[in-house]
Amino acid sequence: MKIGSGEPKTKQGRASALLLAILVTVCLLLITGILAQTWKNRLIENTKHRAEHALLQVRKNLYLLLGSEQTFTAFFAQRLEEDLQNGTMFDLSHYDTYLQFLRETQSSFVLATIMRQSEILDFFPKTADALDPNAFVLIPEHLAAVQAMDMVVLDGPIRYQGASRYFVCRTRLDEGGASSILLNLYFDFDRLMQMITGDALSDDYQYFMVFSHADGQATYEWGDPAVLDSDAVTMDVSVSMLGGTMSIAPKQPWMGHSVPLLLYTILGAFVSCSIGFVIYHRHQRYLLLQERIHRDGLTNLLNRKGFEEVLRHALAEDFPFALALLDVDNFKQINDTYGHLIGDQALLSLVEQCNRSLAATDTLARYGGDEFIFLFRNCATQELCKALHQSISQAYFRSAGISFPMVVSMGVSFFPREGDTYEGLFNLADQRLYRAKQEGKGRLCTE
Numbered sequence: 262m263k264i265g266s267g268e269p270k271t272k273q274g275r276a277s278a279l280l281l282a283i284l285v286t287v288c289l290l291l292i293t294g295i296l297a298q299t300w301k302n303r304l305i306e307n308t309k310h311r312a313e314h315a316l317l318q319v320r321k322n323l324y325l326l327l328g329s330e331q332t333f334t335a336f337f338a339q340r341l342e343e344d345l346q347n348g349t350m351f352d353l354s355h356y357d358t359y360l361q362f363l364r365e366t367q368s369s370f371v372l373a374t375i376m377r378q379s380e381i382l383d384f385f386p387k388t389a390d391a392l393d394p395n396a397f398v399l400i401p402e403h404l405a406a407v408q409a410m411d412m413v414v415l416d417g418p419i420r421y422q423g424a425s426r427y428f429v430c431r432t433r434l435d436e437g438g439a440s441s442i443l444l445n446l447y448f449d450f451d452r453l454m455q456m457i458t459g460d461a462l463s464d465d466y467q468y469f470m471v472f473s474h475a476d477g478q479a480t481y482e483w484g485d486p487a488v489l490d491s492d493a494v495t496m497d498v499s500v501s502m503l504g505g506t507m508s509i510a511p512k513q514p515w516m517g518h519s520v521p522l523l524l525y526t527i528l529g530a531f532v533s534c535s536i537g538f539v540i541y542h543r544h545q546r547y548l549l550l551q552e553r554i555h556r557d558g559l560t561n562l563l564n565r566k567g568f569e570e571v572l573r574h575a576l577a578e579d580f581p582f583a584l585a586l587l588d589v590d591n592f593k594q595i596n597d598t599y600g601h602l603i604g605d606q607a608l609l610s611l612v613e614q615c616n617r618s619l620a621a622t623d624t625l626a627r628y629g630g631d632e633f634i635f636l637f638r639n640c641a642t643q644e645l646c647k648a649l650h651q652s653i654s655q656a657y658f659r660s661a662g663i664s665f666p667m668v669v670s671m672g673v674s675f676f677p678r679e680g681d682t683y684e685g686l687f688n689l690a691d692q693r694l695y696r697a698k699q700e701g702k703g704r705l706c707t708e
Contacts, residue, residue, distance in 0.1 A: 305515040312511065559608065
């Protein structure tokens with residue numbers, strides 16, 4: 262396709278408009294995606310905050326419950342110690358009514374035992390089987406811990422003779438400063454967990470909690486271990502010699518179905534694509550208008566303004582070329598004889614013949630009326646220009662029973678041999694065109 266026809270520019274314009282539209286659309290979609298992801302992260306963060314509040318409530322319940330157990334143990338131990346210091350013979354039956362009341366009201370309270378140097382002195386309730394200290398593998402550690410700490414100590418979790426796991430709450434009793442008596446309170450671990458999670462965690466959550474003794478040998482797990490694979494919110498717990506980790510996650514994904522976010526994403530994608538569509542058509546229309554400024558309305562060739570830009574680029578490239586002016590010698594006669602409509606058809610026929618004779622790198626433009634101007638990039642000699650003129654001169658118009666030859670004259674100038682400016686080359690070619698017409702028309706003048 263010859264330079265000067267409309268199709269290459271049209272394709273380039275469509276490609277540039279499409280590329281611009283795609284770039285803008287992609288940028289808008291990226292912005293929409295980033296904002297949607299930010300919104301999604303905020304929703305997830307808010308959901309995790311609510312989960313953290315629920316987990317804080319669980320930990321608070323645990324601290325309150327274990328704190329009340331420690332308070333009860335310390336209070337009861339103080340009463341026993343006072344009796345011992347007053348010389349009263351130790352006997353839990355003295356507190357049977359009180360212990361029975363505690364057993365009925367304290368859901369975690371199971372039994373109380375008094376021991377001295379791993380020997381059971383008394384226990385409650387009396388109907389329980391005799392306790393075997395050897396079954397409690399951590400008793401030496403419990404005793405050592407209590408001896409070293411003048412406070413209530415919480416241990417666990419411990420499993421006794423295949424029974425459910427339990428906590429042990431212990432404190433030291435001074436027996437006249439000479440010996441120690443240990444008070445044991447056992448309460449069921451499972452029931453304890455139900456108490457601390459029941460009013461804090463809704464059915465929307467799943468959880469997994471791990472508790473262990475200070476030495477890590479005995480471990481208690483509560484809940485579903487799969488929670489750890491759900492980006493769970495985790496919180497550590499440490500009470501006395503008891504340590505643990507609590508993890509919580511919703512049964513559904515952290516961010517459930519968010520209608521506003523979904524609508525925003527759909528609307529953002531639609532708006533982004535719409536803007537890209539509008540930009541494509543607006544830019545294509547702009548390029549078309551720009552193209553029309555440089556195009557001839559009849560032939561769709563470059564006009565004078567468009568050709569001047571092409572020529573300036575050719576001068577900047579500094580490669581040899583020929584500049585030729587062509588004039589239809591008998592065009593006025595054609596218009597007067599057959600009318601302007603036939604005249605226009607004749608010009609289009611001539612343009613078609615010229616395009617067939619031009620190389621792909623050559624440029625053809627309509628300079629005005631019946632005048633055309635050529636830029637022959639591969640024609641820097643008179644012989645080549647003569648061959649081109651002879652080919653163009655063979656144009657013959659035939660249509661609807663009308664036929665006549667298209668007689669053309671041509672004047673040529675050469676760059677850089679005969680000039681290096683647009684004005685100089687054009688004036689020289691114009692002078693030679695005039696000379697060709699004066700010498701008889703239908704001629705070529707190259708010097």
